[in-house]
Each structure stands twice: as structure tokens, then as C-alpha cells.
Amino acid sequence: MKAFEATRLFFNQAADQLDLPEELREALLMPDREVQVQVTIRRDNGKLANFVGFRVQHDHSRGPMKGGLRFHPEVDLDETRALASLMTWKTAVVNLPYGGAKGGIGVNPRDLSVAELERLTRAFVDQIHDIVGPDTDIPAPDMGTDHQVMSWFRNQWEKYHGFHPAVITGKPVEEYGAKGREEATGRGVGTLTVKLIKRLGMKADQSKVAIQGFGNVGSHAAKFLHEAQFPIVAVSDISGTYYAENGLNIPELLRHKISHPQGLLEGYEHAERLPLEALLKLDHVDVLIPAALGGVIHEDNVESVHAKVIIEAANGPVHPGADTILHERGVTVLPDILANAGGVTVSYFEWVQNRQHYRWSLDRVRQELDHTMNEAFEDVWQMAGQHNVSLRTAAYMIGITRVKRAAELAGLA
Template identity: 85%
Template sequence: MKAFEATRHFFYQAADQLDISDELREALLMPNREIQVQVTIRRDDGHLANYIGFRVQHDHARGPMKGGLRYHQEVDLDESRALACLMTWKTAVVDLPYGGAKGGIGVNPAQLSKNEIERLTRAFVDQIHDIVGPDTDIPAPDMGTDYQVMSWFRNQWEKYHGFNPAVITGKPVEEYGARGREEATGRGVGTLTQKMVKRLGMSPDQSRVAIQGFGNVGSHAAKFLHEGQFPIVAVSDITGTYYNSDGLNIPKLLRHKLAHPKGLLEGFDDAEHLPVDALLKLDHVDVLIPAALGGVITEENVDAITAKVIVEAANGPTLPVADERLNERGVTVLPDILANAGGVTVSYFEWVQNRQHYRWSLDRVRQELDRTMNDAFESVWQMASQHDVSLRTAAYMIGISRVRRATELAGLA
């Protein structure tokens, strides 16, 4: 199933509950604009290389559009369309005054030098600078990009439009970035995992956690949950699954990742080394956190998952058929549009600070993030209880209702 088909499926489940007409459903689902551009750079060895870049702007009924830039070999128009749509509902669920967008370049950044990635970023900005801006569409980091890429993006955009750091978020703190932005998505995942476990009557120190993906989100979530006394028994990255039934030494694991030249877990010897796909199939796991790519929980592997709780730190990790089976088994799934909304929330805080020319303290960022995520969780939980639906459907219902209301008030429907 393609990514946008899965997003459409979940949208329609919520739309059925809200009794939305067919014509309005299509209006809410249809992207406002889709851009595909050629991005050509000269590689370090002198030859030309061509890549395809994308930017999908889904909806602006509630404010400027917001969404990440992804550098990954699987980036295409369908994925960008699905993720832009998810961003619309995500920003609405946590009640940020934004719409959704997404984009990126179909490239494996690991195969490029730092200078080549800079040239690629600047060439991409040359192609899309006129459709992004602080009042229209505000990009941010995503898979394969980081604060350095955001700095190059801003610098190139300002060559056309003049000084305005609010054009992009996830920037270095030294260049008008927000304190706490790098940890934000993982912190949000950790905060809501704690809240979910306690709401279900589970004890943190008895809730064994497995985290698929140990990049920015997975590693910060692991740090937060370890500090909250959760035993993290398994983590994985592209080099394999690292397992310890008594709980991994997370501080040691994080030091190893920082010391590795590519930020990987390769060579970590204080754990049992298993195949990459073993993490989803481990016994005696209470909380599973997929924090890597989308579409990893499928019809083929869902029955092997033993966790009672799944917290979707990645975008779109669970396909619809698998989601139905998890619901039938009574597994509680905290959906991506709520669970990983910490990143866009602190991106909003960064944008606000840039517009006000005023910097917040780290404590204030964390307090505002925790409050926003907790308020959204309570709203989704209450909606699910009132309508006897899953947390995913409840989250979509809240997001769609807010976008629908804004659309109607604007006279567009």
C-alpha cells in the first residue's frame, strides 16, 4: 500500500465518525500545491549529478504551512504528499496555527560529502525559494537533514529575500534556533509514553521498552525514558538489534553512538547482537516505539508483536491492515500525529521567537512543550472515550474538525 493510500484510509475512518460529505472530504484531502524540481550539482570528482526534489503544500486554512525536508533515497511525490497531509492533522491536533507541508530530495546523503550536501541544498533552494517563506511555508529538519542543512537553506533563501530567520526552523542555536529543538520530538515521545503507561495502570519500572531506530528521535526518547526508570531492553539501527533482557546501559549506549564516526551502534558489545528485524518480534516487550521509517508494522509481521502499547515516534509506521489487527487484539496505539508532534511544537516556538526577536530559556521551552503535549493527549483520550474509537481515530477527528472549521469560516466550503 502506498503511503498516501494509508493516510487516506485513516482520514476516512475519522471522517465517517464526523459525518463529513464526500465533496468536503476530497477538498480536505487534496493538496494545495505539489512541486517537483530537478536539482543538479557538480560532484567533488567533477561530474554532474541529477536529483529530484519535492515540496508538497497540503493545507493553509489554519495558518502558514509547516513540514520537514527529508534527504533519503525513498523520497518521492507519494511519500511527500502523505507526510504533508499528516502534518496538517498533526499541527491541528496540538492546536498550532499551521497547516501541513513536506518535501525533500530523493538522495542517499551517506553517499555525498559535506560539500556536496551543501551544494545540493543551495541548488534546491534556488528552485523553491519563491514558494517558501515565514508567512507561507516554513521547512524544518527531517530524516537525513539537520541544523547544518537548515543553516545552508536559510542562508541561500536570504540571498533572494533578505534577512528573516523565521523562514526555517531547526536552525543552530547560534543562528536564531530554539533551545531544546533537537531533543523535542524524542522528549515528546517520552512524555506521552510515561503518561500512556500510567493511564493504563502500568508501572514504568516494570514496562519493558523496545525502540526501533536510534537516530535523533529514538536516542532522545531512550534518554528521557531511562531517566524515568523505564527498562529499555532493545534498540536497533541499520547495523542490527541490541538486546539485554535486564535493560540496556543507555548512558553507555549514547556515548558509543556519539563516538562512532557515523553515529551508529555498530560495535556496541554490552548487549546481545541480533538481526535488524528481530526487534519487532521480541518476547516480553511491553512498549514498542517505532522511531525509524514508515510502513514497518505490516500484515506480515504484526502478529509477532507482543507489546501491549505502541507509541509511533516515526511517521506512518503502521499500515491499515496491521492497525486493525492491533485494535482487535486490544493493543493501545498512540498515533504518530500526536506522539511525534513535539518536534513541530518546538519548531513553532522557534518561529514565534524569531518573529518576536526574543529568545526563550530552555526551561520555558520544555515547560511549554510538556503543557502542549499533555493538553493534546487529554483531548485525544477524552475524544476516544466519548466516541468509543481508537486513539488514532480520535486524534484524526480532532485534527480534521479544527481544519474543517477553519475552512468553513474562511468561506471555502
């Protein structure tokens, strides 16, 4: 099943609850604009290399569109379209004045030198600079990009349009970025995990956690949950799964990751190393946090998943068919459009600070983030209880209702 088809299925489950007519569903679901560009750079060896880039702008009913830039080999139009749609519902669920967008380039950034990556970023900006901006579409980091890529992006965009740091978020703090932006998605995941576990009557120190993916999101979520007394028994990255029955030493793991040339867990000796795919199937895991790629839990492996709670730190990690099976088994799934909304929330705070030419303290960023995420969680929890639906369907119902209302008030639907 393709990514946008999966998003459509989740959307329609909520739309059925809301009794939305078919023509309104299509108006809300289909993107406003899709752009595909050729990005050509000269490699360090002097040869030309061609890549395909995308920017999908899904909806602007509630404000400027917002969404990350992903550099990954699997980036294509279908995935970008699905992720742009998810951003629309995500920003609506946490009640930010944004619509959804997404972009990226089909490339493995590990195959490029730093100089080649900079040239690629600047060439991409050359192709799309006229459709993004602080009042129209504001990109941000995603898989395969970071604050350095955002800095290059901003610099290249400003060559065309002049000084305006609010054109992009996730910038370095020295370049008008927000304190706490790098940790934001992982912190939001951690905050809502703690809240959900309490609501389910479980105890932190007795709830074993496994985190698939130990990149920016997974590592910050691990740090937060470790400090909240959760035993984190397994983490994984492309080098494998690292397991300790009584809990891993997360501070030590983080130090190892920082010291590794590629930021990996490879070579870590104080845990049992298992195959990469083993993490999803571990017994005696209470909380599973997929924090890597989408589509990792599907109909073919869902029966091997034993966790009672799944926190979707990644975008779209559970396929619709698997989601139905998990729901029937009584597994609680906190959906991506709520669970990983911490990143876009602090991106909004960064955008606000840039527009006001004023900088917040880290404490204020964290307080505002925690307040926003907790308020959104309460809205979704109450909606799920009132309508006897899953947390995912409840989150989509809230997002769709808010976007629909904005579109109707503007006379567009």
C-alpha cells in the same frame, strides 16, 4: 499499499465518525500544491549529478504551512504527499496555528561529501525559494537533514529575500535556533509514553521498552524514558538490534553512538546483537516505539508483534490493515500525529521567537512543550472515550474538525 492511500484510509475512518460528505473529504484531503523539481549539482570529482526534489503544500486554512525536509533514497511524490497531509492533522491536533507541508530529495546523504550536501541544499533552495517563506511555508529538519542543512537553506533563501530567520526552523542555536529543538520530538514521545502508561494502569519500572531506530528521535526518547525508570531492553539502527533482557545501559549506548564515526551502535559489545528485524518480534516487550521509517508494521508481520503498547515515533510506521488487527487484539497505539508532534511544537516556538526577536530559556521551552503535548493528549483521550474509538481515530477527528472549522470560517468550504 502506498503511503498516501494509507493516510486516506485513516482519514476516512475519522470522517465516517464525523459524517463528512464526500466532496468535503476531497477538499480537505487533497494538497493545495505539489512541486517537483530537478536538482543538479557538480560532484567533487567534477561530474554532474541529477536528483529529484519535492515540496507538497497540503493546507493553509489554519495558518502558514509547516513541514520537514527529508533527504532519503525513498523520497518520492507519494510519500511526500502523505507526510504533508499528516502535518496538517498533526499541527491541528496539538492546536498550532499552522497547516501542513513536506519536502525532500531522493538521495542518500551518506553518499555525499559535506561540500556536495551543501551544494545540493543550495540548489534545491534555488528551485523552491519563491514558494516558501515565514508567512507561507516554513521548512524544518527531517530524516537525513539537520541543523547544518537548515543553516545552509536559510542562508541561500536570504540571498533572494533578505534577512528573516523565521523562514526555517531547526536552525543551530547560534543561528537563531531554539534551545531544546533537537531533543523535542524524542522528549515529546517520552512525555506521552509516561502519560499513556499511567492511564493504562501500568508501572514504568515494570514496562519493558524496545525502540526501533536510534537516531535523533529514538536516542532522545531513550534518554528520557531511561531517566523515568523504564527498562529499555532493545534498540536498533542499521547495524542491527542490541538487546539486554534486564535493560540496556542507555548512557553508555549514547556515548558509544557519539564516538562512532557514523553515529551508529556498530561495535557496541555490552549487549546481545540480533538481526535488525528481530526488534519488532521480541517477546516480553511491553512498549514498542518504532522511531525509524514508515510502514514497518504491516499485515505480514503484525502477528509477530507482542507489545501491549505501540508509540508511533516515526511517521506512518503501522499500515492500516495491521492497525485494525492490533486494535482488535486490544493493543493500544498512540498515533504519529500526536506522539511525534513535539518537533513541530518546538519549531513553532522557534518561529515565534524569531518573529519576536526574543529568545526563551531551555526551561521555558520544555515547560511549554510538556504543557502543549499533555493538553493534546487529554483532548485525544477524552475524544476516544466519548466515541468509543481508537486513539488514532480520535486524533484524526480532532484534527479534521479544527481544519474544517477554519476552512468554513474563511468561506473556503
